[in-house]
Amino acid sequence: MCWRTCRRFAEAGLRACNYVFLLIALPAAAQSVDPASLLKPPADSWLTYHGDYSGRHHSPLRQITTDNVGQLALSWAFQTGQTQQIKATPIVASGVVYLTTPDNIWAIDARNGRQLWRYAYPANDGFHIGHRGAAVYKDLVYLTTPDAHLIALDARDGSVKWDVVIADAKKGYWSTNAPLLIRNHLIVGVSGDFDNLPGILRSFDPETGKAQWTFNSTPAPDTLGSIAGGATGGQMWMTGTYDPDLNLLFVGTGNPTPVLNGEVRPGDNRWTCSIVALNPDTGTLAWGFQASPHDTHDWDASEVPVLVDAEFGGAPRKLLLQASRNGYYFVLDRTTGKNLLTTPFAATNWASGVDEAGRPQPNRAKEPARDGRLVAPDESGGTNYRSPSFDPATGLLLVSAHDAYGIYFFKNEHGKYGWAGADYTVYGHGVLRALDYRTGQAKWSHDLQGGAGAAGVLTTATGVTFTGDSASSAMALRTSDGTTLWHAGIGRVGNSPITYELDGRQYVLIGGGSVLYAFALP
Amino acid sequence: MILVRLMRIVQITVLMLGCAASAAAQGRGAASPASVRPAPAATPQGYSQEQIATGRVRFAAQCGFCHGRDAAGGEGGADLTRSALVGVDVRGDKIGPLIRSGRPDKGMPAFTLSDSDVTAIVAFIHEQREQAASATGNRRTVDASDLQTGNADAGRRYFGTACARCHSPAGDLKGVATRYEGLPLLQRMLYPGSGGRSAGPAPKPPAVRVTLRDGQVISGTLAYRDEFTISLTDANGWRRSWPTSQVTYTVDDRLQAHVEQLAKYTDGDMHDVLAYLQTLR
Numbered sequence: 001m002c003w004r005t006c007r008r009f010a011e012a013g014l015r016a017c018n019y020v021f022l023l024i025a026l027p028a029a030a031q032s033v034d035p036a037s038l039l040k041p042p043a044d045s046w047l048t049y050h051g052d053y054s055g056r057h058h059s060p061l062r063q064i065t066t067d068n069v070g071q072l073a074l075s076w077a078f079q080t081g082q083t084q085q086i087k088a089t090p091i092v093a094s095g096v097v098y099l100t101t102p103d104n105i106w107a108i109d110a111r112n113g114r115q116l117w118r119y120a121y122p123a124n125d126g127f128h129i130g131h132r133g134a135a136v137y138k139d140l141v142y143l144t145t146p147d148a149h150l151i152a153l154d155a156r157d158g159s160v161k162w163d164v165v166i167a168d169a170k171k172g173y174w175s176t177n178a179p180l181l182i183r184n185h186l187i188v189g190v191s192g193d194f195d196n197l198p199g200i201l202r203s204f205d206p207e208t209g210k211a212q213w214t215f216n217s218t219p220a221p222d223t224l225g226s227i228a229g230g231a232t233g234g235q236m237w238m239t240g241t242y243d244p245d246l247n248l249l250f251v252g253t254g255n256p257t258p259v260l261n262g263e264v265r266p267g268d269n270r271w272t273c274s275i276v277a278l279n280p281d282t283g284t285l286a287w288g289f290q291a292s293p294h295d296t297h298d299w300d301a302s303e304v305p306v307l308v309d310a311e312f313g314g315a316p317r318k319l320l321l322q323a324s325r326n327g328y329y330f331v332l333d334r335t336t337g338k339n340l341l342t343t344p345f346a347a348t349n350w351a352s353g354v355d356e357a358g359r360p361q362p363n364r365a366k367e368p369a370r371d372g373r374l375v376a377p378d379e380s381g382g383t384n385y386r387s388p389s390f391d392p393a394t395g396l397l398l399v400s401a402h403d404a405y406g407i408y409f410f411k412n413e414h415g416k417y418g419w420a421g422a423d424y425t426v427y428g429h430g431v432l433r434a435l436d437y438r439t440g441q442a443k444w445s446h447d448l449q450g451g452a453g454a455a456g457v458l459t460t461a462t463g464v465t466f467t468g469d470s471a472s473s474a475m476a477l478r479t480s481d482g483t484t485l486w487h488a489g490i491g492r493v494g495n496s497p498i499t500y501e502l503d504g505r506q507y508v509l510i511g512g513g514s515v516l517y518a519f520a521l522p
Numbered sequence: 523m524i525l526v527r528l529m530r531i532v533q534i535t536v537l538m539l540g541c542a543a544s545a546a547a548q549g550r551g552a553a554s555p556a557s558v559r560p561a562p563a564a565t566p567q568g569y570s571q572e573q574i575a576t577g578r579v580r581f582a583a584q585c586g587f588c589h590g591r592d593a594a595g596g597e598g599g600a601d602l603t604r605s606a607l608v609g610v611d612v613r614g615d616k617i618g619p620l621i622r623s624g625r626p627d628k629g630m631p632a633f634t635l636s637d638s639d640v641t642a643i644v645a646f647i648h649e650q651r652e653q654a655a656s657a658t659g660n661r662r663t664v665d666a667s668d669l670q671t672g673n674a675d676a677g678r679r680y681f682g683t684a685c686a687r688c689h690s691p692a693g694d695l696k697g698v699a700t701r702y703e704g705l706p707l708l709q710r711m712l713y714p715g716s717g718g719r720s721a722g723p724a725p726k727p728p729a730v731r732v733t734l735r736d737g738q739v740i741s742g743t744l745a746y747r748d749e750f751t752i753s754l755t756d757a758n759g760w761r762r763s764w765p766t767s768q769v770t771y772t773v774d775d776r777l778q779a780h781v782e783q784l785a786k787y788t789d790g791d792m793h794d795v796l797a798y799l800q801t802l803r
Contacts, residue, residue, distance in 0.1 A: 082634070083633055083634045084631060085631055124583070125582055127587045128584055194586070194591060347785065349785075366789075371793055374784065374787055407712070409664050411668065419596065424709060424716070426712045427712070447749070451629075471749075473750060
C-alpha cells in the first residue's frame with residue numbers, strides 16, 4: 001500500500017522529467033546488450049536461442065513453484081496475425097521480446113505484449129518452413145531469411161543497418177537459423193537438404209556483417225582429399241552451444257545428401273550427422289563425433305548439444321549430452337569428444353550394434369531399398385529440433401521423444417540428387433521422457449497424446465517443467481515425476497517455452513498456433 | 523508441340539462433352555462446366571505459362587519443403603503428383619480451400635495467400651502432375667511391381683498367427699486386393715490411415731464408453747481425446763465432451779494391435795503378408 005503510493009508519486013515526478021532522464025541517464029548502453037552478459041544472463045532476459053551458452057534450456061528463476069503454478073494466468077497475448085505457427089524461441093533483452101516467423105520479426109513490450117515495431121522482409125522464393133529465432137548484440141537485432149540472408153536491424157526501430165548473403169539461395173540454401181553470438185563472432189547456419197550442397201557454417205562480424213570464417217562439414221563436390229566419400233550436406237541449421245573455458249563451439253550437423261541414396265557416397269560421410277567442436281575465433285575443427293555414420297534416413301544430428309558439468313563414472317567431467325534424431329542418446333566428454341555412453345531413448349531398429357567409438361553401426365538391411373524397409377524411427381526421428389531441457393537438481397534430461405516407424409524406398413531410378421528416394425511415415429507417438437543423464441534410462445514418461453510433439457521443454461530451479469502436448473495444450477509438470485500441475489488449451493505449442501522476470505514478476509512465454517502467450521501468477 | 527497441345531484440348535473437350543452427356547443421361551440435370559469431372563489423368567485446366575512459372579516459385583517457397591519443389595513429395599508431405607485429391611480437382615476447387623484451411627491434424631498449416639498466388643500454385647501442381655504422368659524414371663515413386671519380394675504362403679502362415687484374431691480373408695478382407703494395391707495396400711496393412719486419402723478411406727473411429735459420476739453411461743465413437751478432455755459423437759450425431767478428471771471412460775482402440783505389430787515385423791514378414799493379401803481378390 002505504502003509502496004504503491006510512493007511509487008505513484010515517484011512516477012508522477014519521473015514523468016515530468018522523463019525526457020531529461022532518458023537523455024542523461026539512459027544512453028544507448030543502458031538498453032544495449034553487452035556480449036559479455038551472455039556468459040551470465042540476467043534474470044530479466046532470455047538473451048540467446050538456448051537462454052545461455054549451455055543449451056540446458058533451464059532457468060534459475062524461483063517465483064513460480066510446484067505449489068503455485070496451478071494459479072498461473074494469462075498476462076498478455078501477442079497476435080502475429082499470420083497463419084504460420086510460431087516455431088521460434090523468443091529472445092528477451094532490455095524489456096523487449098523479439099519474435100520471428102519466416103520473413104518477419106516483431107519487437108514486443110515484454111511487460112504487456114504491445115508491438116513496438118515489426119520488420120517484414122521482402123517476398124522471396126526461399127523455403128518458408130519455419131524460423132528458429134533472432135539474436136541480439138549491443139543495439140542490433142539479427143534476422144536470417146528464407147533466401148539465406150543475414151539482416152542486422154536497429155533494435156530501437158527495426159530499421160535495416162545492413163544485409164549480407166550467407167549462402168546462395170539459387171543453389172538451394174535457405175536459413176531458419178537463430179544466430180549465436182560469441183564475443184565478436186556472429187555464427188550463422190543454413191539449411192539445404194534438397195540439393196547436393198556442401199555443409200557450411202559461417203561467422204560474421206556482428207558490427208559490420210563482414211565475413212570472418214566458414215566451416216565446411218562436407219566439402220564442395222569433387223574436392224581433393226575429401227573425407228566425406230562423395231557426400232554433400234551436413235547443414236548446421238540449428239543453434240550451437242559454447243563452453244567459454246574450452247573456447248569451443250559445439251554444433252550438430254545435418255544428414256548427408258543425396259539423402260536416401262547411400263550407394264553413391266560410400267563410407268561414413270564425415271562430418272555429416274555429427275557433433276563438431278569448433279574454435280569460434282577461426283572455425284577450425286577441434287574434434288568430431290558421428291552420431292550416424294553413413295546415414296540414409298534423414299536423421300541429422302542437429303539436436304541441441306547440451307553442456308553439463310557433472311559427475312560421470314565416479315569423476316567430475318565436462319559432459320556433452322545429445323538425444324539425437326536417430327533415436328540414440330549420447331554422452332561425450334566435451335574436452336576431447338570421447339564417447340562415454342550410447343543408448344537408445346526411443347524406438348529404433350536400424351543399427352546392428354555400437355562400435356568401439358560409441359557410434360551405432362547402420363544395419364545395411366535397413367537402408368532404403370526397392371521393396372521398402374520398415375524402419376524405426378521414421379524420417380522425423382526419435383526427436384527433432386524442439387529444445388530438450390536439463391534440470392541440474394534431478395540430473396534429468398527432458399526430451400520430447402517420438403516412437404515412430406516409416407517405410408524407406410530407394411531404387412536407381414530415384415537418382416542421386418537431393419532426396420533420391422521415397423519414405424512414408426507409418427505411425428508415430430510422442431512421449432516426453434525424463435532421462436537420467438548418467439544412464440539414458442527414462443525415470444518417468446509423460447504421454448503427449450498424439451504424434452511427435454512440436455514443443456520444446458523448459459525447466460526451472462523450482463522443479464517445474466513447461467512444455468506442450470501434441471494435441472492442444474501448454475502444460476506445467478513436476479520435474480521430479482512428470483505429474484501435470486497446470487495446463488491451458490492454447491492450441492498446439494510449436495516452440496520452446498522461455499521465462500524471464502521483470503518488475504518482480506516471472507513470465508513464461510509459450511507459443512500456441514500463431515499467438516504468443518505470456519503467463520504469470522495473478 | 524502446338525499441335526500436341528491443340529490435340530489435347532480437343533481430347534479434353536470431347537471428354538468433357540462425353541461426361542456432360544452421360545451426366546445428363548443419368549438424370550442429374552444440365553451439367554454446368556464446373557460440375558463436370560475431367561478424366562483423372564488429364565490436365566484440363568489451361569493455365570498460362572506465366573501462371574505456372576509464378577506457381578513454381580510460390581510453391582517452392584510455401585509448399586516445397588514438405589511436398590518437394592517438384593510437388594512429388596518432400597519432407598513429410600505427400601507426393602501431390604499422385605494425390606487423389608489433385609486428380610479430382612477442377613481449377614482449384616479442391617486444392618484452393620485446402621491451401622487456405624490447411625490440415626492442422628496432419629501438420630499442414632493454413633496459408634494466407636492472394637487468389638492469384640493460389641491459382642498459380644494450383645496451376646503448377648497440375649502441370650507437375652501432367653509431367654509426372656508422362657515421365658519415365660527418376661521419380662520418387664513406388665510401383666506395385668517394386669514390392670513383389672514376398673512369399674504368399676509364408677504370408678498366409680504369418681497372418682494366421684499375427685492377424686487372424688481380428689481379420690479374416692473371407693470376411694473383412696474379402697477382395698481387399700481388388701480395392702487396394704501396391705503402396706496404398708502396404709500402408710493400410712501396416713497402419714490403416716497412414717497413407718492418407720490415396721490409401722483409401724480413414725478407419726472408423728474407435729468406440730467409446732463414458733461413465734459419468736452419477737453412473738450414467740454414454741456410448742459413441744471417439745471424436746477427440748487428450749490428457750484433459752474426452753469427446754465422443756453420440757448416436758444422434760452430437761459431439762459431447764467431458765473433462766477426463768470428472769468421468770471414467772474406455773476406448774476400444776483396435777488399431778493398437780497394428781502398433782504392436784510394427785515392432786515385431788521383419789522386412790521379410792512384411793513383404794510376405796503383403797504378398798498374401800494380394801491373393802485376396
